[in-house]
Amino acid sequence: xxxxxxxxxxxxxxxxxxxxxxxxxxxxxxxxxxxxxxxxxxxxxxxxxxxxxxxxxxxxxxxxxxxxxxxxxxxxxxxxxxxxxxxxxxxxxxxxxxxxxxxxxxxxxxxxxxxxxxxxxxxxxxxxxxxxxxxxxxxxxxxxxxxxxxxxxxxxxxxxxxxxxxxxxxxxxxxxxxxxxxxxxxxxxxxxxxxxxxxxxxxxxxxxxxxxxxxxxxxxxxxxxxxxxxxxxxxxxxxxxxxxxxxxxxxxxxxxxxxxxxxxxxxxxxxxxxxxxxxxxxxxxxxxxxxxxxxxxxxxxxxxxxxxxxxxxxxxxxxxxxxxxxxxxxxxxxxxxxxxxxxxxxxxxxxxxxxxxxxxxxxxxxxxxxxxxxxxxxxxxxxxxxxxxxxxx
Amino acid sequence: xxxxxxxxxxxxxxxxxxxxxxxxxxxxxxxxxxxxxxxxxxxxxxxxxxxxxxxxxxxxxxxxxxxxxxxxxxxxxxxx
Numbered sequence: 139x140x141x142x143x144x145x146x147x148x149x150x151x152x153x154x155x156x157x158x159x160x161x162x163x164x165x166x167x168x169x170x171x172x173x174x175x176x177x178x179x180x181x182x183x184x185x186x187x188x189x190x191x192x193x194x195x196x197x198x199x200x201x202x203x204x205x206x207x208x209x210x211x212x213x214x215x216x217x218x219x220x221x222x223x224x225x226x227x228x229x230x231x232x233x234x235x236x237x238x239x240x241x242x243x244x245x246x247x248x249x250x251x252x253x254x255x256x257x258x259x260x261x262x263x264x265x266x267x268x269x270x271x272x273x274x275x276x277x278x279x280x281x282x283x284x285x286x287x288x289x290x291x292x293x294x295x296x297x298x299x300x301x302x303x304x305x306x307x308x309x310x311x312x313x314x315x316x317x318x319x320x321x322x323x324x325x326x327x328x329x330x331x332x333x334x335x336x337x338x339x340x341x342x343x344x345x346x347x348x349x350x351x352x353x354x355x356x357x358x359x360x361x362x363x364x365x366x367x368x369x370x371x372x373x374x375x376x377x378x379x380x381x382x383x384x385x386x387x388x389x390x391x392x393x394x395x396x397x398x399x400x401x402x403x404x405x406x407x408x409x410x411x412x413x414x415x416x417x418x419x420x421x422x423x424x425x426x427x428x429x430x431x432x433x434x435x436x437x438x439x440x441x442x443x444x445x446x447x448x449x450x451x452x453x454x455x456x457x458x459x460x461x462x463x464x465x466x467x468x469x470x471x472x473x474x475x476x477x478x479x480x481x482x483x484x485x486x487x488x489x490x491x492x493x494x495x496x497x498x499x500x501x502x503x504x505x506x507x508x509x510x511x512x513x514x515x516x517x518x519x520x521x522x523x524x525x526x527x528x529x530x531x
Numbered sequence: 532x533x534x535x536x537x538x539x540x541x542x543x544x545x546x547x548x549x550x551x552x553x554x555x556x557x558x559x560x561x562x563x564x565x566x567x568x569x570x571x572x573x574x575x576x577x578x579x580x581x582x583x584x585x586x587x588x589x590x591x592x593x594x595x596x597x598x599x600x601x602x603x604x605x606x607x608x609x610x611x
Contacts, residue, residue: 406567425568474567
């Protein structure tokens with residue numbers, strides 16, 4: 139979306155009107171503007187999502203654990219929404235892949251459906267717990283449709299969205315917002331788009347052919363793996379920077395999504411710095427309830443990472459990516475626990491920290507091979523792994 | 532085993548490796564990385580045995596467990 143001129147024209151136009159009108163109309167104006175802009179991109183899907191929005195808005199505030207009827211109704215709606223998500227995320231792509239001619243089905247996958255689903259479930263659960271008391275429809279619609287964060291997050295929490303907004307224009311909003319947008323554009327267009335992509339193409343070419351992996355030397359294979367991971371990090375964090383910067387221009391301080399994960403000293407620490415809003419959502423709504431139920435953190439970790447993997451795509455590659463990270467986090471936590479019990483202070487020094495950063499970056503990069511080669515299936519990943527080890531020709 | 536603030540701080544220090552000089556009642560133990568996510572099971576088990584309470588899956592959340600203050604409030608409510 140940010141690659142289009144329309145996005146930036148709409149951003150400037152909406153910004154000018156947003157700050158010109160009285161504050162009591164701003165949420166409503168921004169909600170309508172966002173909805174209208176998104177509707178020009180994907181009219182049918184945005185209207186379908188509006189139905190879900192109004193349904194959750196009507197039911198969630200009336201549901202509570204004490205009222206079994208409405209609570210069950212709310213959970214039925216949440217399950218239906220998850221079914222809707224699964225159908226569009228897995229069923230439609232499967233039909234597209236297995237149909238020779240152009241079905242046009244790719245155009246019916248609702249825009250930003252995953253992020254939208256996460257936000258709605260958060261709203262539903264926190265409302266039913268009595269944590270969300272604001273019932274303003276204009277604020278809720280603005281939260282759900284705010285166009286800079288609609289398609290790729292961050293996954294903002296509703297209470298954070300309402301509490302972290304400046305209501306009066308000040309030039310520091312422009313400075314912060316534009317600076318953040320500039321950071322994102324430099325990351326995306328220069329560092330990733332020119333430097334790293336050029337390097338990657340020099341190694342594996344631009345054909346997108348699985349055969350391009352076969353002739354890599356060991357050194358080329360390792361450089362490719364690190365570069366591919368860096369590109370994914372910079373692209374994603376650049377989108378987050380731009381989304382956060384654009385939202386800042388409207389006075390919103392959206393939750394951060396990345397905190398230099400490439401400098402994480404352990405894989406557990408990596409996951410407190412990478413896609414932080416998704417990790418926080420998963421911890422709150424999947425990991426902790428599972429731990430409470432099973433008292434088995436390793437099992438809960440495995441379920442969480444397989445869920446994250448399959449959320450990206452229903453493929454063996456993404457499943458194995460999830461398993462890799464689950465094993466990595468579990469082993470790292472066991473090691474951290476052992477160090478704590480034995481009071482091993484010698485691993486706290488600067489040298490070990492550098493080792494930790496290098497090992498974590500390498501682990502995340504190697505695990506990312508499954509994701510990078512997802513289009514080629516396990517044979518693509520196997521080919522890259524074999525080149526990393528210098529096996530085969 | 533009995534539950535009180537001092538006993539819990541001793542547990543956090545001795546068993547979970549938290550440097551209690553670094554924290555106060557409002558410090559976010561899990562959110563700010565003083566405790567890893569696996570430690571939640573140890574903490575819950577400790578609270579159940581020391582305060583003689585039963586903690587349900589829905590109560591295992593950061594609203595109840597993310598700081599010393601929140602834990603004390605949570606246990607107080609459970610034992611009333």
